[in-house]
Amino acid sequence: MISKIHSAIPYGFLAKPVEVEGDLNRGLPAFNIVGMANKTISEARDRVRSALTNSGFSFPDKKVTINLAPADLNKDGSYLDLPIALSVLVLSKQLLKTDVEGRLFVGELALDGKVRPVRGIINITEEARKNGIRELFVPLENLPQAALISGIKIYGVESLTALYLQLKNQALLPSISDLKTASKASEAPVGPLLDHIRGQAQAKRAMTIAIAGHHNILISGPPGAGKTLLAKAAANLLPELTDAEKIDITKIYSIAGISKDEIIEKRPFRSPHHTASASSIIGGGAGAMPGEISLAHKGILFLDEIPEFQRPVLEALRQPLEDKQISVSRVNQKTTYPADFMLVATMNPCPCGYLGDPTHECKCTETQIQAYQKKLSGPLFDRIDMCVTVERVENQDLKKELPNRGEHTVVKNTITEAVERQKQRYGKNGIYNASLTSYEVTKLLKMEPEAEKLLANASDKLKLSARSYFKTIKVAQTIADLEAAPIIKAPHIAEALIYRRRYER
16 A cells, blocks of 8 residues: 655755655564655654654554655655654555645654644745645644745644544644734834934944945944944844745745744844854855855844954855855755845954054054955955944043934934835835846936036046946935935935945055
């Protein structure tokens, strides 16, 4: 007798269908799993046997063989515990083949028959819908994430017994319609706000422009000037997520195993330490897992003291900064993850940090200063849209009462309006000025003659690269959007050039 159960496993940013085939033959009692299964899946034999027995089902005293097809697909994880158990129930005639036809099952089994959540449930849900599966059964804790995908009926499974009763039409499992759909009340911002930062008017202005257009920004200045505080305050200025962005971000976090039951409602703010390896930042490892740049998708990747990061790590950022995605290749797997992040980086002007500070003497030699600043290569600098220098706030100003209360709300509303103008211009959510190609800049963005003349002259004098030339236009367009200007004007180009002049060489 043969049984067939539909299932699927995550495969990078996608998923692969898996057919769990079962065979029951005479012979000495045995339970074998074949089909390129790793150790975790091989151990499913003990989990499945205990779960079936402790749930009140009988395990056949014959030779049971489970084949995971296709046999040439490397299978990892505990996703297939539940379909393997169902295959055994069909083989032993405790379930009928018609009870499982047209349905897809996924989940990890505990020894008592409970069903535990798994990673990458959104990938699996999308694959089930693509293959025309009419009903999907997932762990109950995975149900909120799976519910993000429409067009398929999804049930949440708490235990093997509850699933059996559902398949026999003796009870009903929770489905998407049972989830509470009431919108969450807006939570108070966590972390610093612009209202908490004294001074630094120009840096705040630069950060506003960067967030409104999703531009990469580098903040330079002496220790204690507020660089890190300003970067963390930027997290609370990010615009609200669209539904499509929520799916993409939640999908990445589910694949990484960071969140199996929650929907990501806020844009990510990732801040890896400078000792992080290239694979942890870019992605990789045995399972080609997403790295920090993908976990920061549609949010901020914050690199504090960027020159302290390893040179190979920084150079590896060049391609995803340009392409907004990263391809991770390993021996048995190649996958592409989205990496449309906004880079916010900070650095000191020199190793001691006091180069150019009027109140502290810099003790670094010229050689030390050049070596420190050259840790960031020219090509990497060329991919940064804006650079701003912050000055140390005077001690007497630190004691004063914070001015401009409510500045955070005003700036965030201005950013939201600028993002809406970009949406109307490009006709699609999630497309920012910084995302445009050079061809799109030429086709979609318009400048007045004075602005074109100013940019041409500045480009010759500053020896701007082609990439820098178009980045200047994109920053200028964001400034125009913040001012609700219908066209890029000369003052917009002039301000955009200020943020490039610091690091052009």
